Amino acid sequence: MVRSLGTESAPTYNKAATNAHGSFGDHDVVWLEAPVASRFPGRLDEMSKQRLLIIGTSGFLGTYAVQSSAERFDVIRGDRSSSNQPGTVQLDVADSSSVNRAFRQVQPNYVLLLAAMSDIDRCEAAPELAFATNARGAEHVANACARANARLLFTSTAAVFDGKKHGYREEAEVSPLSVYGSSKAWAENAVRSLLPSAIVLRFALVLGFAGKSGTNAMLDTVVQKWKAGQPVSFPTRETRNPVDADSLSKIMIGMLANDQVSGLYHVGATDSISRFELGKRLAARAGFSSDLVRPLNATAPGRAPRGEDHFLLTDKIRKVWNLGVQTSDQVIERCFS
Numbered sequence: 001m002v003r004s005l006g007t008e009s010a011p012t013y014n015k016a017a018t019n020a021h022g023s024f025g026d027h028d029v030v031w032l033e034a035p036v037a038s039r040f041p042g043r044l045d046e047m048s049k050q051r052l053l054i055i056g057t058s059g060f061l062g063t064y065a066v067q068s069s070a071e072r073f074d075v076i077r078g079d080r081s082s083s084n085q086p087g088t089v090q091l092d093v094a095d096s097s098s099v100n101r102a103f104r105q106v107q108p109n110y111v112l113l114l115a116a117m118s119d120i121d122r123c124e125a126a127p128e129l130a131f132a133t134n135a136r137g138a139e140h141v142a143n144a145c146a147r148a149n150a151r152l153l154f155t156s157t158a159a160v161f162d163g164k165k166h167g168y169r170e171e172a173e174v175s176p177l178s179v180y181g182s183s184k185a186w187a188e189n190a191v192r193s194l195l196p197s198a199i200v201l202r203f204a205l206v207l208g209f210a211g212k213s214g215t216n217a218m219l220d221t222v223v224q225k226w227k228a229g230q231p232v233s234f235p236t237r238e239t240r241n242p243v244d245a246d247s248l249s250k251i252m253i254g255m256l257a258n259d260q261v262s263g264l265y266h267v268g269a270t271d272s273i274s275r276f277e278l279g280k281r282l283a284a285r286a287g288f289s290s291d292l293v294r295p296l297n298a299t300a301p302g303r304a305p306r307g308e309d310h311f312l313l314t315d316k317i318r319k320v321w322n323l324g325v326q327t328s329d330q331v332i333e334r335c336f337s
């Protein structure tokens, strides 16, 4: 129930509710619609590489993920807005029939799910939409992957935790404070129940430039303001271990391509940093005065609750993966190099 969102208890995945919300029943799975071969790069049966469907390519991480995967995969971009371009497919994750139609057309081997309502404050203001997109949307995609026998990587967040302690391992109990965190925690549960082979990757804060407006890339907005001489306020009490978008997208594609990898992982820098300190270091690196970085101490009105200390421990992924991501300073440097 949407009403359960925003509570501090761990959301549970309700399979009965799943069936009531239009996931595949036995009779729904009729793969009648032929793949629209002309819209994809080469005929599907002649493609040399495996097909990767990236859902949410118009956003911040999508921009990087498309670039990082082009060499290894035949990439199909799945987005809400229809472009009718080759290598694209239209889908709205909140609409199971649209997801199923896209899967019938594309027949992906691999799926990277980036699509989400990622604005935490917007989620708080519109919990039903947030739940439909982030929770049910992930469920629809996981169901479709299970039917298509496709590998899935689902992108989640440190906001599944309340941030009241320093350092969270993958197995720590979830304790979201916000609608966004609750919807993602519910989605994680659904994805893992429906598709045990799926990878669920959590991260706390992604840094980088999307180079376009309307995405979740904080640096685009901040640098634009600094260029105009406007100060930007950064919370002093929120600490995060960031990761840069380029490294993250390469990690996601590498994990997805390795059929041995499944389950829950955390990724991020080895140290955490307050958002205020991060703002100061970003300004310095971008060549702006520290006067343009202001401390934000109080909770701003209309701001969704956020955990204070979101430090995701990354020992698990580091044991099996050469991350290349080390300190927060190195993450910052990568954004500008």
Ligand SMILES: NC(=O)c1ccc[n+]([C@@H]2O[C@H](COP(=O)([O-])OP(=O)(O)OC[C@H]3O[C@@H](n4cnc5c(N)ncnc54)[C@H](OP(=O)(O)O)[C@@H]3O)[C@@H](O)[C@H]2O)c1
Pocket (backbone or CB within 6 Å): 055, 056, 057, 058, 059, 060, 061, 062, 079, 080, 081, 091, 092, 093, 094, 113, 114, 115, 116, 117, 118, 119, 133, 137, 155, 156, 157, 158, 203, 204, 205, 206, 207, 214, 215, 216, 217
């Ligand atoms: N950036 C971070 O710091 C951060 C941290 C933790 C986790 N994450 C997670 O990482 C993933 C990617 O985030 P991002 O930063 O790239 O976010 P973003 O810039 O906001 O991009 C979100 C993407 O989702 C698409 N989308 C939204 N609703 C959709 C729907 N109903 N159907 C299909 N597509 C839909 C958007 O398409 P439109 O252009 O049509 O809106 C956009 O392409 C998300 O799962 C997010 O929760 C991000």
